[in-house]
Amino acid sequence: MPEVSVDLAIIGAGPTGLYAAYYAGFRGLSTVVADALPEPGGQITAMYPEKLIFDVGGFPEIKGRDLVENLVRQAAPFEPSYLLGRRAEKLDCSGGKPVLDFDDGTRVSCGAVLITGGLGSFTSRPLPAAADFGGEGVVYFVPELAAHAGHDVVVVGGGDSAFDWALALHPIARSVTLVHRREKFRAHAGTVARVRDLDVPIIVNAQVDRILGDERVIGVEAAVKGESEARKLPADTVVAALGFTADLGPMTDWGLDIEKRCILVDSAMATNLPRVFAAGDIVQYPGKVRLIATGFGEAATAVNNAAVAIDPDAHLFPGHSSEGT
DSSP: OOEEEEEEEEEOOSHHHHHHHHHHHHTTOOEEEEESSSSTTHHHHHHOTTOEEOOSTTOSSEEHHHHHHHHHHHHGGGOOEEEESOOEEEEEOTTSSOEEEETTSOEEEEEEEEEOOTTOEEEEOOOGGGTTOOSBOEESOOSOGGGGTTOEEEEEOSSHHHHHHHHHHTTTSSEEEEEOSSSSOSSOHHHHHHHHHTTOOEEOSEEEEEEEOSSBOOEEEEEETTOSSOEEEEOSEEEEOOOEEEEOGGGGGTTOOEETTEEEOOTTOBOSSTTEEEOSTTEEOTTOOOOHHHHHHHHHHHHHHHHHHHOTTSOSOOOOGGGGO
16 A cells, blocks of 8 residues: 655645645645545535635635635645545544545555545535436536536526526626525625626526426426416526535544534644644634635644644744745
């Protein structure tokens, strides 16, 4: 079995994990970044690479894809190793230093572990109307906006993702219509207002009951509460933005304190296991706020405390990166 030995093993290659790789390199720690997905970026790369993100400090707006590329570039000078497309199956902390075993047989021994796995592995909630449809045109994510240029698009859902896709697709699609089964939305009020300002049709108290077409979507039928006949909407693409279910997978058997699919940590981002830290959306503590910006701060806190766990003579805070220039 391939064996790797590093100072810090980072489980999760999303924004928090990538920033942790940079900061650990700044601290002089060797790192390996592992993720079950085949590319870095985590949920951003898999679900909304074209989505504009507005709450990262220093960027009035930035595409998810560009944020990931910048984070990879930021960490690159410190040469982190990547184990992508591989899932961490076992964690053993009994020998003093943690040891991780992956599903492909790779074993990683390290001075400390930092878990930044977001919400764990995720699966899209299916669109029931698409269960018997075998053609093309029903999607759950939009990795390439340009693929839907000139299309009539029906977005199904009422959360942030649904409204984000409506905003992103509006400039390039022939038409965008949003269908939601309730009058109230889970999306941020500001995003809803922006979509309304674009005069995007929003059909509420409705659900898509049927996908029209054989080899490809040509439209949908939407049943609207109080209307005797279903509405037929033209569609080349149906975006089913119904959310997803998350699963922590083998991590639940590692002996971590977990509550409601979140790992409990203290103010040092330390878990209940020795030399095992966690940061990002996967963690929970009083007052936790789930933002990418929060994950960056948690990653730095975790790395600094991991550095001391690895070397008790190390300083908790090494100073600012600008002090060396």
